[in-house]
Amino acid sequence: MPSYEKTGVLSTKELKLPSKEHLEKGVAIIECIQEIPCNPCVASCPVNAISMKNINALPLVDFKKCIGCGKCVGSCPGLAIFVIKSKDDKSLITLPYEFLPVPEVGDIVDALDRWGNTRCNGTVKRVLKKGKTMVITIEIREDLAMEIRNIRVYA
Amino acid sequence: MLLRIKKHPIIDFKDCEQISFYFNDTKLHGFKGDSIASALHAAGIKKLTTSLKYDRPRGFFCGIGKCSSCLMKVNKVPNVRTCIAPLINGIHVETQGKLADWPDVEFKSKSKETANADILVVGAGPAGLCATLEAAGQGASVLLIDENQTVGGQLVKQTHKFFGSKQEKAGTRGIQIAIDLENDLKKFKQNGKIKVMMNSTVIGYYEGNKEKQHKFAVVKREGYENNLYEVNCRAAIFACGAMENMLLFPGNDLPGVYGAGAVQTLMNVYGVKPGKKVIMVGAGNVGLIVSYQLLQAGIEVDRVVEAMPQIGGYHVHAAKLRRCKVPILTSHSIKEVYGNGKVEGAVIVKLDNNWQPIKGSEEKIDCDTICLAVGLTPSTRFLYQVKAEMEFIPEAGGYVALHDNSMHTTIKGIYVAGDSSGIEEASTAMIEGKIAGISAAMSLGYKKKGDSSLKKQHMDELDRLRAGPFGEKPRIGKYKISKLMEKKHA
Numbered sequence: 001m002p003s004y005e006k007t008g009v010l011s012t013k014e015l016k017l018p019s020k021e022h023l024e025k026g027v028a029i030i031e032c033i034q035e036i037p038c039n040p041c042v043a044s045c046p047v048n049a050i051s052m053k054n055i056n057a058l059p060l061v062d063f064k065k066c067i068g069c070g071k072c073v074g075s076c077p078g079l080a081i082f083v084i085k086s087k088d089d090k091s092l093i094t095l096p097y098e099f100l101p102v103p104e105v106g107d108i109v110d111a112l113d114r115w116g117n118t119r120c121n122g123t124v125k126r127v128l129k130k131g132k133t134m135v136i137t138i139e140i141r142e143d144l145a146m147e148i149r150n151i152r153v154y155a
Numbered sequence: 156m157l158l159r160i161k162k163h164p165i166i167d168f169k170d171c172e173q174i175s176f177y178f179n180d181t182k183l184h185g186f187k188g189d190s191i192a193s194a195l196h197a198a199g200i201k202k203l204t205t206s207l208k209y210d211r212p213r214g215f216f217c218g219i220g221k222c223s224s225c226l227m228k229v230n231k232v233p234n235v236r237t238c239i240a241p242l243i244n245g246i247h248v249e250t251q252g253k254l255a256d257w258p259d260v261e262f263k264s265k266s267k268e269t270a271n272a273d274i275l276v277v278g279a280g281p282a283g284l285c286a287t288l289e290a291a292g293q294g295a296s297v298l299l300i301d302e303n304q305t306v307g308g309q310l311v312k313q314t315h316k317f318f319g320s321k322q323e324k325a326g327t328r329g330i331q332i333a334i335d336l337e338n339d340l341k342k343f344k345q346n347g348k349i350k351v352m353m354n355s356t357v358i359g360y361y362e363g364n365k366e367k368q369h370k371f372a373v374v375k376r377e378g379y380e381n382n383l384y385e386v387n388c389r390a391a392i393f394a395c396g397a398m399e400n401m402l403l404f405p406g407n408d409l410p411g412v413y414g415a416g417a418v419q420t421l422m423n424v425y426g427v428k429p430g431k432k433v434i435m436v437g438a439g440n441v442g443l444i445v446s447y448q449l450l451q452a453g454i455e456v457d458r459v460v461e462a463m464p465q466i467g468g469y470h471v472h473a474a475k476l477r478r479c480k481v482p483i484l485t486s487h488s489i490k491e492v493y494g495n496g497k498v499e500g501a502v503i504v505k506l507d508n509n510w511q512p513i514k515g516s517e518e519k520i521d522c523d524t525i526c527l528a529v530g531l532t533p534s535t536r537f538l539y540q541v542k543a544e545m546e547f548i549p550e551a552g553g554y555v556a557l558h559d560n561s562m563h564t565t566i567k568g569i570y571v572a573g574d575s576s577g578i579e580e581a582s583t584a585m586i587e588g589k590i591a592g593i594s595a596a597m598s599l600g601y602k603k604k605g606d607s608s609l610k611k612q613h614m615d616e617l618d619r620l621r622a623g624p625f626g627e628k629p630r631i632g633k634y635k636i637s638k639l640m641e642k643k644h645a
Contacts, residue, residue, distance in 0.1 A: 004470055004473075007477070009474065034625070036318060036625055037318060037582075055620065077317060077326055078472065080471040099450070100453075112479075116481070149474075
């Protein structure tokens with residue numbers, strides 16, 4: 001049994017990770033590793049970078065095609081898609097957010113990993129309010145780009 | 156007022172008119188749109204009744220009118236299900252004795268009214284609504300009956316986005332799907348094809364006549380008064396949903412132990428917090444989703460415990476909770492719940508490989524709410540009364556009526572759809588509803604060009620949604636049902 005079935009937490013080993021070059025332009029990472037009947041991400045992509053063999057298959061991102069626009073982030077019912085863009089010592093993490101309070105651009109927020117532990121600060125760079133799932137972009141230190149997957153916002 | 160949810164990231168709770176009512180002579184306030192139980196809960200009253208034998212305090216468990224732990228006396232009418240009864244200005248709500256007093260209200264001697272339709276649909280949840288729309292689309296007249304005040308069944312509390320295929324509303328929240336289906340219903344209501352009776356319960360089945368083979372007795376509640384209807388139809392579709400399972404442990408009946416769905420109703424429909432700190436029992440999709448929705452409502456989820464060695468629900472749902480720092484403990488269960496008249500805490504225990512509690516692993520946790528998300532049982536009582544053949548199918552969640560792939564049971568003209576035909580989820584319930592609706596209408600001679608291929612499309616879509624590893628249980632359940640059905644016809 002893979003450990004995530006016990007813990008609910010993925011390790012980066014279980015994910016197909018993009019190259020440094022792809023990370024520089026910014027790409028979507030889909031943390032959906034079980035065959036569940038679901039496909040809205042495929043339709044959300046404006047450049048057809050996400051493909052699925054059938055509705056139960058795992059979604060595959062073509063990092064070459066992906067433009068890192070983040071449209072899929074807000075479309076995923078499982079809130080499992082993140083866009084990561086890394087350059088030099090900074091990374092931009094775009095993630096889905098469905099809590100209150102809503103952060104504003106410039107706010108400093110806690111950046112949490114997959115275990116919910118605070119690992120560093122993040123600076124809010126963009127807040128997209130399209131529908132009730134907000135899509136938030138934060139800037140963090142580059143070495144935690146593959147760890148940070150949530151934020152905690154203070155009122 | 157502390158228990159009212161003021162702001163929510165997903166739901167826009169509108170300011171409703173404040174109304175007053177009496178609870179055992181104390182004047183309390185609630186809001187228009189509340190159920191009696193939600194208004195009492197918001198006022199801090201969780202004990203609604205006492206058990207018959209040992210006088211143990213009881214609060215509501217299911218929150219959707221299916222269990223009997225919320226029965227109270229309202230305006231002198233006994234045995235009112237307060238979890239679904241609307242709060243009305245000025246009413247008197249009382250706890251009732253062990254055995255309700257002889258009602259001293261005057262029952263108006265009204266004669267019964269009659270309603271006729273080609274097809275009766277029982278239950279206005281995802282399956283029933285889709286069955287209604289599809290049958291009316293074929294040209295049949297449909298009467299849709301439901302116990303609740305509003306249509307949508309359990310969709311009205313599902314604030315999460317649905318999975319499934321894009322054409323079957325994936326990516327849309329359940330609460331929005333309920334609104335969309337209701338709007339579709341309104342279009343048909345205008346041309347008179349669909350009639351809807353809310354606050355109504357089907358209570359009996361009778362033999363019909365040659366023209367309309369099925370006759371049902373229906374009670375419609377107007378205020379807290381009951382009116383009797385005779386419904387005559389040529390076919391009926393039962394889409395009655397399901398009821399949450401109870402788990403055995405000491406203290407499981409204390410007020411504050413709820414079905415996870417009851418908590419979802421309380422917070423997402425009525426905007427009332429169930430408590431301050433919750434332990435969730437069960438890490439299937441219901442347990443994981445409701446835990447996340449508790450966090451969204453500003454309620455602390457201490458942990459999720461799961462008796463199985465692995466998380467049963469989708470990983471993506473578990474991941475959402477974990478990154479909010481909610482622990483999920485597999486191979487753990489609840490040993491007991493304690494408290495004086497209400498939940499004050501619980502003892503959690505680790506289980507060994509044989510599901511036995513490990514001595515010394517007990518942990519005492521202070522909390523005021525326990526949510527049970529340990530599966531559902533199909534609501535099928537009516538199918539027994541119509542004498543449909545029932546079988547125990549573990550993968551379907553219990554006894555279900557045998558049915559073919561058109562959702563037709565062993566009784567001519569009686570169909571099933573959704574959870575009451577086998578526990579699954581809302582996306583497949585909607586498709587089953589469509590299949591039942593189109594099949595019932597076609598069987599009555601309402602035929603249209605292309606309807607056979609449309610029905611085939613729905614069936615193929617069901618197969619696709621069930622094809623993955625998470626579809627295994629319903630796939631096996633439905634396979635067993637169809638094999639038993641074939642045997643009956645052989």
